[in-house]
Amino acid sequence: MNVLELQHLKKYYATHKAVDDISFSIPKGSIFGLLGPNGAGKTTLLRMITGIFYPDAGEILFDGRPFDPRNDIQYIGYMPEERGLYKKMKVGEQAMYLAQLKGLSTQEARQKIDYWFNRFDITSWSNKKIEELSKGMQQKVQFISTIMHQPKLLILDEPFSGLDPINSQLIQDEIFQLAKSGTTIIFSTHRMEQVEEICDHIVLVNKGKKVLDGPVKQIRQDFKHHLYRIGLDEMPNPAQMATYHFTIVKNHEKGFTVKINEHSSTNDILAHFINQGIQINYFEEILPTIHEVFIQQVKTTDMEAVAN
Amino acid sequence: MNKIWIIIKREFLTRVRKKSFIVTTLLLPIFFAAMIILPGVFISSDNDEKVAVIDESGYFAGKLPDEKGIHYTFVDAKVDTFKKSYRNQGYTGLLHIPKLDLNRLPAFVYYSKGQMPFSLRGSMEKRLESVVEDKRMEAAGIDKSKLEDIRADINIENLAGEAEKKGSSTVAYIVGWVAGFLIYIVLLVFGMMVMRGVMEEKTNRIAEVMVSSVKPFQLMMGKIVGIAGVGLLQFIIWTGIMILLNTLLLPLLGGDTEVAAGTQMSGSAKFTEQIALAMASIDWFTLLPLFLFYFLGGYLFYAALFAAVGSLVNEDPNDAQSLTFPITLPIIVAIIIMIQAVVNPTSPLAVWGSIIPFTSPVVMMARIPYGVPGTVPYWQLGLSMVSLIAGFLGTTWVAAKIYRTGILMYGKKVTLGEVGKWIFKKS
Numbered sequence: 001m002n003v004l005e006l007q008h009l010k011k012y013y014a015t016h017k018a019v020d021d022i023s024f025s026i027p028k029g030s031i032f033g034l035l036g037p038n039g040a041g042k043t044t045l046l047r048m049i050t051g052i053f054y055p056d057a058g059e060i061l062f063d064g065r066p067f068d069p070r071n072d073i074q075y076i077g078y079m080p081e082e083r084g085l086y087k088k089m090k091v092g093e094q095a096m097y098l099a100q101l102k103g104l105s106t107q108e109a110r111q112k113i114d115y116w117f118n119r120f121d122i123t124s125w126s127n128k129k130i131e132e133l134s135k136g137m138q139q140k141v142q143f144i145s146t147i148m149h150q151p152k153l154l155i156l157d158e159p160f161s162g163l164d165p166i167n168s169q170l171i172q173d174e175i176f177q178l179a180k181s182g183t184t185i186i187f188s189t190h191r192m193e194q195v196e197e198i199c200d201h202i203v204l205v206n207k208g209k210k211v212l213d214g215p216v217k218q219i220r221q222d223f224k225h226h227l228y229r230i231g232l233d234e235m236p237n238p239a240q241m242a243t244y245h246f247t248i249v250k251n252h253e254k255g256f257t258v259k260i261n262e263h264s265s266t267n268d269i270l271a272h273f274i275n276q277g278i279q280i281n282y283f284e285e286i287l288p289t290i291h292e293v294f295i296q297q298v299k300t301t302d303m304e305a306v307a308n
Numbered sequence: 309m310n311k312i313w314i315i316i317k318r319e320f321l322t323r324v325r326k327k328s329f330i331v332t333t334l335l336l337p338i339f340f341a342a343m344i345i346l347p348g349v350f351i352s353s354d355n356d357e358k359v360a361v362i363d364e365s366g367y368f369a370g371k372l373p374d375e376k377g378i379h380y381t382f383v384d385a386k387v388d389t390f391k392k393s394y395r396n397q398g399y400t401g402l403l404h405i406p407k408l409d410l411n412r413l414p415a416f417v418y419y420s421k422g423q424m425p426f427s428l429r430g431s432m433e434k435r436l437e438s439v440v441e442d443k444r445m446e447a448a449g450i451d452k453s454k455l456e457d458i459r460a461d462i463n464i465e466n467l468a469g470e471a472e473k474k475g476s477s478t479v480a481y482i483v484g485w486v487a488g489f490l491i492y493i494v495l496l497v498f499g500m501m502v503m504r505g506v507m508e509e510k511t512n513r514i515a516e517v518m519v520s521s522v523k524p525f526q527l528m529m530g531k532i533v534g535i536a537g538v539g540l541l542q543f544i545i546w547t548g549i550m551i552l553l554n555t556l557l558l559p560l561l562g563g564d565t566e567v568a569a570g571t572q573m574s575g576s577a578k579f580t581e582q583i584a585l586a587m588a589s590i591d592w593f594t595l596l597p598l599f600l601f602y603f604l605g606g607y608l609f610y611a612a613l614f615a616a617v618g619s620l621v622n623e624d625p626n627d628a629q630s631l632t633f634p635i636t637l638p639i640i641v642a643i644i645i646m647i648q649a650v651v652n653p654t655s656p657l658a659v660w661g662s663i664i665p666f667t668s669p670v671v672m673m674a675r676i677p678y679g680v681p682g683t684v685p686y687w688q689l690g691l692s693m694v695s696l697i698a699g700f701l702g703t704t705w706v707a708a709k710i711y712r713t714g715i716l717m718y719g720k721k722v723t724l725g726e727v728g729k730w731i732f733k734k735s
Contacts, residue, residue, distance in 0.1 A: 014729075047716070050520045051520070052520060052716065073520065073521065074521075076520065078517070078520035079517075080513070080517060082513040082718070083513055083516070083517055084509075084512035084514040084515075084516075085512070085514060085517075086322075086514060087508075087512060088322070089322065097314070098517070098521065100311075100314045101311055101314055101315075101518070101521040101522055102521050103311075142517075145517075
C-alpha cells in the first residue's frame with residue numbers, strides 16, 4: 001500500500017516552474033530518497049507534502065485519501081534542512097512545546113520525551129537552554145522533536161549535516177528502526193553514499209521535473225555499463241589477451257577492468273583466463289554508484305534543457 | 309484553536325518569566341515617581357540664592373521680601389570694596405542699585421560668580437519693577453488701594469453637558485496627554501516586540517519547523533495575542549501600583565509635609581484636596597474602558613503590520629529599519645495630531661484624526677477626557693470604534709498574506725511590488 005501518492009503535481013512561481021508535473025508514489029515502510037541538485041524543486045515539493053504550500057495543480061493522496069493538511073499534518077514529521085529551535089528556551093520545554101503543537105497531550109508528551117531523551121542519553125540537558133548546546137546536540141533535539149509524535153510519514157531533509165560520525169550512526173540506526181516498525185521515511189540529501197546505504201527507492205528531480213524513479217538496486221542495474229573487474233595472480237602478456245568476448249578498459253596492478261561484448265557472458269570471460277592458465281583471485285561486476293547516475297542524469301537533463 | 313492557545317501560552321510565559329520583564333515592570337513606576345518627586349527634592353534643598361543688596365536710592369529698603377529660593381539682605385557697604393568680599397560672607401550674589409531718577413532708570417548691576425540663573429533674573433526684575441511702579445504711582449498721585457479695587461480677577465467655571473458637570477480643562481488636558489502618550493508608547497514598544505519575535509523565528513529558521521505543525525496564521529495570531537497579554541498584565545500591575553501609591557502614600561506624603569513645613573499646612577492640604585477634586589472631574593467609568601479598547605484595538609491594528617514587516621526582514625538589520633519606517637511614520641503623525649487635539653479637541657484635524665484608525669487610538673484618547681458626549685459626540689466615538697475594528701481586521705488579513713510567504717523566504721530582498729502581489733494572490 002502506498003502511504004503517499006503524488007499525481008501530476010505542479011507549482012509555478014512568477015519566474016520559473018518550481019515543480020512541473022511530478023508524479024510518484026511511496027510504499028508504506030520504505031525509505032525513500034528524494035534527490036536533486038540545488039534549486040531542483042525538492043524543498044517546494046516537500047513543502048507541498050507537508051501542507052505548507054498548496055499545489056497549483058495535481059493531487060496528493062495520503063494513506064489513500066486526498067491529503068487534508070489540517071488533519072493529516074499530525075501524522076507527518078518534518079525536519080527541514082534549514083532548521084532551528086528557540087535559542088532561549090530550555091531543551092525540555094522546547095520538546096514539550098513542539099509535541100503539543102503536534103497534538104499530543106501534556107501527559108503523552110511527557111512520556112515520549114522521557115523515553116526519547118533516555119534513549120539518546122540527553123536527559124541531563126533537559127534544563128539547559130538550546131543556545132548552550134553544540135550544533136550536533138541541537139540536531140539531536142531537533143530529530144527527537146520530529147519523531148516524538150510517531151508520524152506515519154517522516155520527512156528528513158539532510159538529517160546528517162553537522163553531525164559527527166557517532167551521532168550520524170545513532171540517527172541512521174534510528175531511521176532503520178523506525179522504518180522497520182512501519183514508518184515511511186522520505187529522505188532528501190545531496191550525499192549520495194548515504195542514499196545507497198539507506199534508501200530502498202529513489203526519485204531524482206531536476207529543474208522541476210522527475211528524471212528518474214525506481215528502487216536503488218534496479219537503477220544501478222539499469223545504468224550499468226557492463227563493466228567487470230578481475231583480479232589476477234600475475235599479469236598475462238598482451239598476446240594472451242586477444243579475444244572477442246571483452247575489451248580491456250583499464251589495466252590495474254594485478255588485473256583489469258573489462259567491458260563485456262555483446263552476446264558474450266561472464267563465464268566466457270572467466271573461461272578465457274582459465275584456459276590461459278592464469279589464476280583468478282576475484283571477479284566482480286562494477287555497478288555505477290548512485291552518485292555517477294545522479295551526475296550523468298543531471299547533466300543530460302540540463303543539456304536537454306539547453307537544447308530546447 | 310487548541311494549538312493557537314498553546315502558542316499564546318508560550319509567547320506569554322517566555323516573556324513574563326524573563327528577568328527583564330520583572331525589572332521593567334517594577335522599575336518603570338519607580339522611575340516615573342522619581343521624575344515627579346526628585347525636582348521637588350532638589351528645589352527645596354539649600355542651594356538658595358542669598359542676595360546682598362546695596363541700595364543707594366533708598367527706595368527699596370524693606371520692599372524685597374524673601375521668596376522661594378531667594379533671600380535678600382540689605383547691606384550698608386561700598387560697592388567697590390564689597391563686591392570683592394561678598395562671597396566670603398556667604399552671599400551668592402550682589403545687587404547694586406545706584407542712585408536713580410524714577411523716570412529715567414539706570415541699569416541695575418548684579419555681581420555673581422557665574423551666569424545669573426534665568427529664573428532668578430525673572431523674579432528679581434519683576435520684584436524691582438513692582439517697587440518702582442508703586443513709587444511712580446505715588447508720585448502721580450494714584451492711590452494704590454483704589455487701583456487694587458479696580459483690577460478684576462475673573463474665574464470661569466465650566467459646567468459641561470446637561471448634567472452641568474463641573475469640569476477642568478487643565479485636568480482634561482493632562483489626562484488626555486498622558487493617555488494618548490501611553491497608547492503611543494504601547495504601539496511602538498509592543499509592536500516592536502512582535503516584530504522582533506517574528507524576526508527571531510525567521511532568522512533562526514524556526515518558522516519552517518513550526519509551519520509544518522501549525523498554520524502560519526495561527527503562529528502569527530498566537531504571537532500577537534500572547535504579547536497583548538504581556539502588555540495587559542503590565543498595565544494591570546502598574547494600575548495596581550498606582551492605586552496602592554494613591555491610597556497609601558499620598559496621605560502619608562501630605563502628613564509629612566504638614567509637620568515639616570508648619571506654615572504651609574493649609575497649602576498642602578489644599579493641594580491634596582485639589583487633586584482629589586480634579587480626579588473626580590474625570591469620568592473614569594468612561595475613560596478606563598475606552599482606554600482599554602483603544603489600547604487593544606490600536607495594538608492589534610499595528611501589531612499585525614509589525615508582524616508582516618518582521619516576516620520580510622532577512623538577516624540584515626538595516627532591512628528592519630527601512631521596512632519599519634512606513635509603519636512607525638503614521639504612529640509619529642498620530643502623536644503630532646494628538647498634541648494639537650489635546651489643546652483643541654474639536655478641530656477638524658482632531659476629529660478626523662480620532663476617526664481614522666491609523667491615528668485614532670492615540671488621538672481619541674486625547675479627546676475623551678474632555679467629555680463624552682459633550683466634546684466627543686457618540687457618532688464620532690462609534691464611527692471611530694467601528695473603523696478601528698474594521699481596521700485591525702483589515703491589517704490582520706493583509707499581514708497574514710504577507711507573513712505566510714515572508715517567513716519562508718530567505719536570502720532574497722523583497723520589493724514592495726512583490727509584497728503587493730502576495731496580498732492579492734488567492735490562497
